[in-house]
Amino acid sequence: MSTIINFLFYHTPVFYLIQSLWRDEAFSYFMAQPSVIEIIKNTANDFNPPLYYLALHFWSFFVGKSDELLRIFSLIPHLATVYVAYYFAKKMFSEKFGFFVAAFTFFNPMLLYYALEIRMYSFYAFFALATLYFYYIKKWRTYSIMAVAGLYTHTFFPLIIASLALYVRLTEKRSGKTIRKILLPFLFFIPWVPVVVGQFLHSGNSWIFPVDIQLIQSVLGNLFTGFDGTPGKLWPYTALLSLSILLFTYIAYRKRRRDTLFLAIPAFLPLALILGYSLIKRPIFVNRYVIFISVLEVFLISAGIFRVQRRNIRWACMIGWLLFCLIVNVVSPLYKKKTDFKTTFGEINKMARDSDYVYAKTPIGFLESAYYFKHTDRVYVYNPENIVIPNYIGMSVVFPTSSRTTFPPPPSRTFVVSDDASFEVVLSQ
Numbered sequence: 001m002s003t004i005i006n007f008l009f010y011h012t013p014v015f016y017l018i019q020s021l022w023r024d025e026a027f028s029y030f031m032a033q034p035s036v037i038e039i040i041k042n043t044a045n046d047f048n049p050p051l052y053y054l055a056l057h058f059w060s061f062f063v064g065k066s067d068e069l070l071r072i073f074s075l076i077p078h079l080a081t082v083y084v085a086y087y088f089a090k091k092m093f094s095e096k097f098g099f100f101v102a103a104f105t106f107f108n109p110m111l112l113y114y115a116l117e118i119r120m121y122s123f124y125a126f127f128a129l130a131t132l133y134f135y136y137i138k139k140w141r142t143y144s145i146m147a148v149a150g151l152y153t154h155t156f157f158p159l160i161i162a163s164l165a166l167y168v169r170l171t172e173k174r175s176g177k178t179i180r181k182i183l184l185p186f187l188f189f190i191p192w193v194p195v196v197v198g199q200f201l202h203s204g205n206s207w208i209f210p211v212d213i214q215l216i217q218s219v220l221g222n223l224f225t226g227f228d229g230t231p232g233k234l235w236p237y238t239a240l241l242s243l244s245i246l247l248f249t250y251i252a253y254r255k256r257r258r259d260t261l262f263l264a265i266p267a268f269l270p271l272a273l274i275l276g277y278s279l280i281k282r283p284i285f286v287n288r289y290v291i292f293i294s295v296l297e298v299f300l301i302s303a304g305i306f307r308v309q310r311r312n313i314r315w316a317c318m319i320g321w322l323l324f325c326l327i328v329n330v331v332s333p334l335y336k337k338k339t340d341f342k343t344t345f346g347e348i349n350k351m352a353r354d355s356d357y358v359y360a361k362t363p364i365g366f367l368e369s370a371y372y373f374k375h376t377d378r379v380y381v382y383n384p385e386n387i388v389i390p391n392y393i394g395m396s397v398v399f400p401t402s403s404r405t406t407f408p409p410p411p412s413r414t415f416v417v418s419d420d421a422s423f424e425v426v427l428s429q
Contacts, residue, residue, distance in 0.1 A: 015333040016116035017071055020342035020421075023394065025118035026367035029070065030398040032056035044195045045397050047203075051152035052120030065371075067342070070118045077126035078115030081295065082106045084126070088133045088299070092259055093306045100318050101302045107325040109332055110226035110287070110294040121291045124154045128292035132266065135164060140181055147185035155196055156289055159270035161185060167265045171258055207392050211278040211285055219271065220245045223287055223294050225328050230335050245297055248304025255307035263303065267296035341365070344421040345372035351425075356413045359404065359426075363393045365419045370399065380404040382416060 008014055021029075031042055031053045039057060043050040056073065063069035082105050089101035105111065114121040127150030134143035150157040165182045168175045214235055221227065221241030227234060253260040271293055278285045301321060308314040348358065349372075358373045359382040360366040370379040381389065383403040389396060407414050407428050414426045 011330055011333055013112050013116060013329055013333070016113060016336065017068055020338045020340045021067055021118065021368060021371060022338040023364065023367045025070075026371040027394040027398065028053065028056060028118045028120075029060065029065070029371060030367065032060055042397050044199075045391075046394070047199060048120060048154055049152040049192055049196075051149060052123055055123075056118070071116050074117055074119065074122040075115045078106075078111060078122045081111065081122070081126045081129055084130050084133050085295075085298070088129065088136065089302065091133075091137060092299075093302070097302070097306055100305075100322075101298065103322060104302060104325070105295065105298050107322060107329060108224065108294060108298055109325060109328040110223060110291060111298075112329060113226045113332070113336065114288060114291060119288075120153050121288050124150065124157070125291045125295050127153055128157070128160050128266075129295045131160060132164065132262075135182065136262070143181075144185050144188075148188045151185060151189040152192065154289070155199075156270065156274070157292075158186070158189075159273065160266050160292060163266035163269045166269065167262055170265075171261065203391075206283065207390075208283040208286055210283050211275055214239075215285075216275060218242055219275070220293075220297065223290065224297050226287065226294075226332065228287060245301060249300045250304070252300060252303035252307050256303065260300070260303055263296050263299050267293050267300065339365075339368070339419070339421045341368040341372050341417075341421045344417065344423060345369070348415050348417075348423060349374045352415065353413070355411060356415065357408050358415045358417060359407070361416055361418045363389045363395055365417055365421070366393070366395050366399070366402065368421075369417050370395075370402075382407075 009018060031039065031046070034042065036054060036057065039053050040050045043053060056070075059073045060070060063073075082102050085105040086098045086102035088098075090098035093101070111122070111125060114125070127146050130146040131143060131150055134140075134146055147157075147161055150160065161182060165179045168178050168182060172178060215222070218227075218235050218238040219242065221238030221244075224241060224245065225238060227238050229235075249260065249264060253264070271290060274285050274290065305314055305317045305321070308317060352358075352374065354375070356375075356378070358369050358375075358379045360369045360379070361382055363381050363383075366379070366381050370376050373379050379402065381395070381403045383389070384405050386403070386405050389403060391397075395402060407426055410428045412428050414428065415423050416426055417423045
């Protein structure tokens with residue numbers, strides 16, 4: 001029994017639920033704590049719109065500061081995505097095949113990983129699929145609601161709506177009225193447009209890695225599996241996976257061109273634009289920023305499988321893709337372990353007195369330290385050189401004055417925490 005429990009907790013996606021929070025998750029928590037007005041003001045200084053943080057604000061009010069319950073919040077839209085995927089597949093393919101697409105969506109490694117993280121990405125994926133689905137069945141009011149929610153969830157969401165408008169322009173002769181309906185949600189996004197423009201124009205240094213040929217070759221496979229480059233030996237395999245995804249897309253396109261274009265344009269056009277901009281100007285591509293493509297990959301692969309004529313081959317493809325997802329979900333936790341600040345602060349919180357402080361040795365470990373230390377208002381970055389901390393770290397948005405050049409006076413002690421979650425105790429003199 002202990003072997004089974006150990007496997008479940010450390011070698012399946014359950015591990016994502018129980019492991020220590022990382023910096024972005026702690027950032028989400030702190031962004032969601034102020035008043036509604038303050039959250040909106042703070043997000044204007046960040047990259048993403050405020051809807052997720054507003055929703056997390058009310059969720060955390062009820063569940064408190066529980067890692068697992070805060071993460072469960074992201075599982076709700078993932079399950080909703082599975083639900084919509086079933087009905088979408090039922091309309092596009094068949095009712096029986098809808099069950100496969102729902103299971104395929106649920107077990108997709110990229111989607112499942114972010115379904116257990118305190119970030120907006122599972123909401124982003126849900127609103128993307130729901131927007132496309134409600135357009136497909138021509139429920140315009142619900143389409144607009146989903147699209148507006150998506151626009152206020154992630155800055156890249158406008159690319160989905162623009163791609164949908166392009167699809168209509170290419171496939172309908174009299175497309176003007178339909179395109180106006182598709183673009184209507186942008187009217188409700190106008191108040192936030194100046195914020196987005198300002199964020200883009202004033203964005204400075206970034207942690208985002210440059211785009212290269214290796215990434216372009218492997219990007220579809222990376223988005224399907226959630227592969228982020230570790231271990232490096234897997235790049236050739238995700239490149240092969242990318243080719244497989246394109247193959248199934250081609251099979252689908254030969255048999256049902258219009259439906260395939262409906263899925264392929266919102267998948268490939270935004271990706272091409274983002275990768276192209278990253279190559280020409282500056283890097284803006286990050287896997288999770290385009291997580292909606294992972295959902296569309298599930299549908300494109302499914303469309304290809306559904307168009308396979310021979311039943312035994314179709315079943316072999318269905319079983320093969322599901323088994324592949326399960327294998328990736330078992331292997332991935334080995335490479336997605338967060339730095340264990342939770343255990344470190346379990347020890348520090350037992351030792352610390354009310355007069356003690358925590359100093360993060362660098363800005364990288366500050367947000368996790370602030371989240372896990374029992375006295376958040378006594379956590380600072382040790383910054384003796386008084387260097388400017390980059391905005392992309394995130395601490396300046398929620399903790400603008402949390403940098404210190406000296407240790408506090410006696411009788412306080414300071415727990416100095418390194419980025420690897422080790423610590424030492426410094427006695428003030």
